[in-house]
Amino acid sequence: MESFERTVMPLLDDAYTLARHLVHDEHDAQDVVQEVYLRAWRHYASFRGGDARPWLLTIVRNCCYTMRRSTRASRDTIEYVDEEHGVPSGGQQSADAGALADSNRAELRRALDQLAPEFREAIVLRELQDLSYKEIARVTGAPIGTVMSRLARARRQLQQALGLGAGEKS
Amino acid sequence: MNSAHVGEQLSAYVDGELPPDVALEIADHLTSCAECARDYETMLTTVRLAREGLVREHAPDVLRARIRASLREETGPTVARVAPSPRRAWRIPWNVVAAALMIAVVSSGLTIVAGNRRASDSPVAQEVLASHIRSLMPEHLTDVRSNDTHNVKPWFNGRLDFSPTVPRLEEQGFPLLGGRVDYVNGRSVAVVVYGRRQHVINVFSWPAGPDGATAPSPQTKNGYNLEHWRQDGVEHWAVSDLNSAELRQFVSLLR
Numbered sequence: 001m002e003s004f005e006r007t008v009m010p011l012l013d014d015a016y017t018l019a020r021h022l023v024h025d026e027h028d029a030q031d032v033v034q035e036v037y038l039r040a041w042r043h044y045a046s047f048r049g050g051d052a053r054p055w056l057l058t059i060v061r062n063c064c065y066t067m068r069r070s071t072r073a074s075r076d077t078i079e080y081v082d083e084e085h086g087v088p089s090g091g092q093q094s095a096d097a098g099a100l101a102d103s104n105r106a107e108l109r110r111a112l113d114q115l116a117p118e119f120r121e122a123i124v125l126r127e128l129q130d131l132s133y134k135e136i137a138r139v140t141g142a143p144i145g146t147v148m149s150r151l152a153r154a155r156r157q158l159q160q161a162l163g164l165g166a167g168e169k170s
Numbered sequence: 171m172n173s174a175h176v177g178e179q180l181s182a183y184v185d186g187e188l189p190p191d192v193a194l195e196i197a198d199h200l201t202s203c204a205e206c207a208r209d210y211e212t213m214l215t216t217v218r219l220a221r222e223g224l225v226r227e228h229a230p231d232v233l234r235a236r237i238r239a240s241l242r243e244e245t246g247p248t249v250a251r252v253a254p255s256p257r258r259a260w261r262i263p264w265n266v267v268a269a270a271l272m273i274a275v276v277s278s279g280l281t282i283v284a285g286n287r288r289a290s291d292s293p294v295a296q297e298v299l300a301s302h303i304r305s306l307m308p309e310h311l312t313d314v315r316s317n318d319t320h321n322v323k324p325w326f327n328g329r330l331d332f333s334p335t336v337p338r339l340e341e342q343g344f345p346l347l348g349g350r351v352d353y354v355n356g357r358s359v360a361v362v363v364y365g366r367r368q369h370v371i372n373v374f375s376w377p378a379g380p381d382g383a384t385a386p387s388p389q390t391k392n393g394y395n396l397e398h399w400r401q402d403g404v405e406h407w408a409v410s411d412l413n414s415a416e417l418r419q420f421v422s423l424l425r
Contacts, residue, residue, distance in 0.1 A: 013229050041244060109224070112220075
């Protein structure tokens, strides 16, 4: 328990961040993360030490996809609610993001939310969680080559959505 | 490589995830191909924007509390599955509490008189706030975790010499999270825990004697909002980092 407390509990923000990007609804994300921690706790024996983050994020991802599958019947597409994503509400997000105007951030968030889930998760795992390709491959269960091409394509799509398309420098 | 453009690989190049020889070739190509160099700049900009613009979410306290409570539930009844978990150091020895309660009941007549004039800046407020902050620490929020009044209210039976009110306020946006017994103002008190978005509200109550009902009076301490009132002979404190307006609304629902 103490070891779990020390290694896994501090990753709660990481887990919640990924969940918020994969299932948009705040309450769904909370439910997912609670489930994640329960599973993590039950399977803690299978964690072989090292960096617990990829291990935990793998569980987050799997739980998110399970939830998406189960809610797809009732909600075909997951709607983007601007009010929820536009302006950070808690005021506790990292302060160094202040350089970017809120409107830009909202635009970026919207562009990200438009991406296909496997592209979106690649971006979140890379840019927000700062995982290596190898770690992303582990979390997503895809070969490294796939991770590489997904990230490349995801970034291209972001470029276009943000009006940075190749050839037209901003 | 020399003649072809490197577009597809720029993303991995930016991340430093290409084998050194490939990376060298690309670096070389970028010095001679204006189109790819422009492409590279755009890629850098995209990555920078994403890194700066995407914010790490902060998991709400309520979630943290829910997780800890569910893990505790998991470890509680099936201790055999895991190494015996170190229970909270402050866990209350009930036999001692029972003895203390008897003394408290006997002497309550005196303490009521003494407690009557305690107003906003009392040591009690400080204690209540300290308890609230302590409750946000690992494993401290609830002893009984339930969103059901019918579980929480009976839980206090036998643990306290009175029964706290535990209304359901979920529909009004204040879900019940659970309850615990804490030690404030020299006695065991009931703490009923509610949530509001990511905020936690601790409601402390203990018997204060028959007289002197008071209306809720708000105060702010160290950035936390407190409401204190006395009703039907019970002393109440509500504490939260929730804004004062919503805390006030909560208190009016509670009464």
